[in-house]
Amino acid sequence: MDNGVVVEQHTGKPNMKRKKMRDIHHLTPFWNMMSHLAIGLFSLACVYPFLFVVIISFTDEKALARDGYSFFPKQWSLDAYTYIFKTSDQLLRSYGVTLFITVVGTLLSLAIVSLYAYAISRSYFHFRGFFSFIAFFTMLFGGGLVPSYIVVSQVLHLKDTIWALILPMCVSAFSILIMRTFFKTMVPDAIIESGKIDGAGEFRVFFYLVLPISLPGLATIGLFSALGYWNDWFNALLYIDDAKLLPLQSLLIKIETNIQFILQNSAVSGGTERSAIARSLPAETTRMAMVVLATVPIIFAYPFFQRYFVQGLTIGAVKE
Amino acid sequence: MEGLMRWLKMVGRNKALLLMVLPGAVWFLLFCYLPMPGAIIAFKDYKFSTDGFLASIIESDWIGLKNFEYLFKTEDSWIIVRNTLLYNAVFIVLGTTLSVIVAIIISQIANKKMAKIYQTGMFLPHFLSWVIVSYFVFSFLSVDKGVLNQFLTFIGVDPVFWYSEKEYWPYILVFVNLWKGVGYGSVIYLAAIVGIDKSYFEAAMIDGASKWQQIRKITIPMITPIIVIMFILAVGGIFRADFGLFYQVPRDTGALYPVTNVIDTFVYRGLKVTGNIGMSTAAGLYQAVVGFVLVIVTNFIVRKINKEQALF
Numbered sequence A: 001m002d003n004g005v006v007v008e009q010h011t012g013k014p015n016m017k018r019k020k021m022r023d024i025h026h027l028t029p030f031w032n033m034m035s036h037l038a039i040g041l042f043s044l045a046c047v048y049p050f051l052f053v054v055i056i057s058f059t060d061e062k063a064l065a066r067d068g069y070s071f072f073p074k075q076w077s078l079d080a081y082t083y084i085f086k087t088s089d090q091l092l093r094s095y096g097v098t099l100f101i102t103v104v105g106t107l108l109s110l111a112i113v114s115l116y117a118y119a120i121s122r123s124y125f126h127f128r129g130f131f132s133f134i135a136f137f138t139m140l141f142g143g144g145l146v147p148s149y150i151v152v153s154q155v156l157h158l159k160d161t162i163w164a165l166i167l168p169m170c171v172s173a174f175s176i177l178i179m180r181t182f183f184k185t186m187v188p189d190a191i192i193e194s195g196k197i198d199g200a201g202e203f204r205v206f207f208y209l210v211l212p213i214s215l216p217g218l219a220t221i222g223l224f225s226a227l228g229y230w231n232d233w234f235n236a237l238l239y240i241d242d243a244k245l246l247p248l249q250s251l252l253i254k255i256e257t258n259i260q261f262i263l264q265n266s267a268v269s270g271g272t273e274r275s276a277i278a279r280s281l282p283a284e285t286t287r288m289a290m291v292v293l294a295t296v297p298i299i300f301a302y303p304f305f306q307r308y309f310v311q312g313l314t315i316g317a318v319k320e
Numbered sequence B: 001m002e003g004l005m006r007w008l009k010m011v012g013r014n015k016a017l018l019l020m021v022l023p024g025a026v027w028f029l030l031f032c033y034l035p036m037p038g039a040i041i042a043f044k045d046y047k048f049s050t051d052g053f054l055a056s057i058i059e060s061d062w063i064g065l066k067n068f069e070y071l072f073k074t075e076d077s078w079i080i081v082r083n084t085l086l087y088n089a090v091f092i093v094l095g096t097t098l099s100v101i102v103a104i105i106i107s108q109i110a111n112k113k114m115a116k117i118y119q120t121g122m123f124l125p126h127f128l129s130w131v132i133v134s135y136f137v138f139s140f141l142s143v144d145k146g147v148l149n150q151f152l153t154f155i156g157v158d159p160v161f162w163y164s165e166k167e168y169w170p171y172i173l174v175f176v177n178l179w180k181g182v183g184y185g186s187v188i189y190l191a192a193i194v195g196i197d198k199s200y201f202e203a204a205m206i207d208g209a210s211k212w213q214q215i216r217k218i219t220i221p222m223i224t225p226i227i228v229i230m231f232i233l234a235v236g237g238i239f240r241a242d243f244g245l246f247y248q249v250p251r252d253t254g255a256l257y258p259v260t261n262v263i264d265t266f267v268y269r270g271l272k273v274t275g276n277i278g279m280s281t282a283a284g285l286y287q288a289v290v291g292f293v294l295v296i297v298t299n300f301i302v303r304k305i306n307k308e309q310a311l312f
Helices: A029-055 A059-065 A077-086 A089-121 A128-139 A145-155 A164-170 A173-186 A191-198 A204-211 A214-229 A234-239 A246-264 A271-280 A284-317 B002-013 B014-031 B036-043 B053-059 B067-071 B075-108 B112-127 B130-141 B147-154 B166-194 B198-206 B211-235 B243-247 B256-261 B265-273 B277-305
Strands: none
Touching: A029 A191, A029 A284, A029 B075, A029 B112, A029 B130, A029 B166, A059 A284, A077 A284, A077 B211, A089 A128, A089 A164, A089 A173, A089 A214, A089 A284, A089 B014, A128 A173, A128 B014, A145 A164, A145 A234, A145 B014, A145 B036, A145 B053, A145 B265, A145 B277, A164 A214, A164 A234, A164 B002, A164 B014, A173 A214, A191 A204, A204 B002, A204 B014, A234 A246, A234 B265, A246 B130, A284 B112, A284 B130, A284 B166, B002 B014, B002 B112, B002 B243, B014 B036, B036 B053, B036 B067, B067 B075, B067 B277, B075 B112, B075 B166, B075 B211, B075 B256, B075 B265, B112 B166, B130 B147, B130 B166, B130 B243, B166 B211, B166 B243, B166 B256, B211 B277, B243 B265, B265 B277
């Protein structure tokens, strides 16, 4: 993001001695360094844990058992990754589930949200007030988790289906708000009118005139939605028991809780039985490798899409 | 009759736009409005019926406010409300302060390329799920392999069983929440700073004001309205906790419940773990109603301050 604060070029001689003559456009060298240091360190602290997990995933399992997690492991190894790609059908399957819900969910969400937002952004839509209200009221009040759960599982019968991962989060009033603002400011009624004079219907105008000039807005809400689907584990926690439908994030939770379960019961259950289960669980480096694989797509994608997220955040903050 | 005819005519004239809102409207009906009447379970002794949702609700007996009575009699009800409010209060105050500070410092950095690199780094945590973050946290807090215990052993202090000692968790949760949110939170303030009319700064420079004076006398006063608005809106959501933070990061550890249980985790466990549907619904409804009132009140206050910034 260009934060555009005008900082004029330093034109004065750099070694003017008298304090009064100091170039007031810049911070003093000391404070400039302190700013870089403070923000740089914070920025590093934000990235550091990910780098750490990457390093752990490339650590030799024995070295890990001996030395604990280390930023400079004594022995490196690719075993975790070769193990995953050779043996872990479940991981690939979960990758597939996550990819599927992300793509299908985002497309569905884009379709529903943009149509809805477009309609309520038109001042000549007679029922605009009513449909705006039923969308935005949901931002203020909801029936709560339990009734939603009962509706999804017992009325719509979505439990243990892929739709339980897609439908509950496919529309958000917030995205509608962003898109409505976008359509209102970027697509004046005059354009629509001109399309209509040429004899195009509402849908034709929407698909051929409005959508092409709305790509930045669609990118913003599409990315919000894709990120939401990729990172979602809550719906799976509620609705999915079938391992075939576990998305990536939930697989990571499952592995974690299974290990805890074994650790907690280690005093109770028999030794041999326990170690048999323990062996079937992925080793520590493998688990960290899975975390890396679940994160890498985001890490590589988000710097390119950053400005759309910023845009969404700032549009969302402005009314109308 | 005439009114109905007029209405039908309107429907006819808006046919295309009505078709456009249809999928969304159906979604809102199914996923938002159908559950709302379901909240009456809070006033019933809920019994699951095989004849479906409606039958379950109709066949369950009315018990009035009994679920709420049970809820408020438990020690949990006090703990979850306290935790939700206190954590959120700390998150709002510290989060806002740090976000503003970070935004101001970034705006002062002359090297725009570096500023952008720093920002990209600070954004990262926002894009990760709480599950991933919980693994990150574990790499620091793991009892036998974690970095913190390695360090403690190194300086000769006994290692700490982080996941069973609750006194550390308020600090850990606050730290993790700030780590995840401050970078992204600073965006909105940075946008506000960038939007300040440059001529103020130019005039101040001509008068010989230092950077520090400019920050204190121009930047901060100019972004105060947006700080106030964001602050008040955050207060409107103070009764809603971030489920992922309180459930994933402490790894759902029972020993830590006294300091990690919030309304949202309590409702979830009532539904999925302990199966106390009635009480869980009651807690959820309680949260929804108080949350609703808070948003209305804070929005009213925002409206008084600046009409433009109010949500509605």
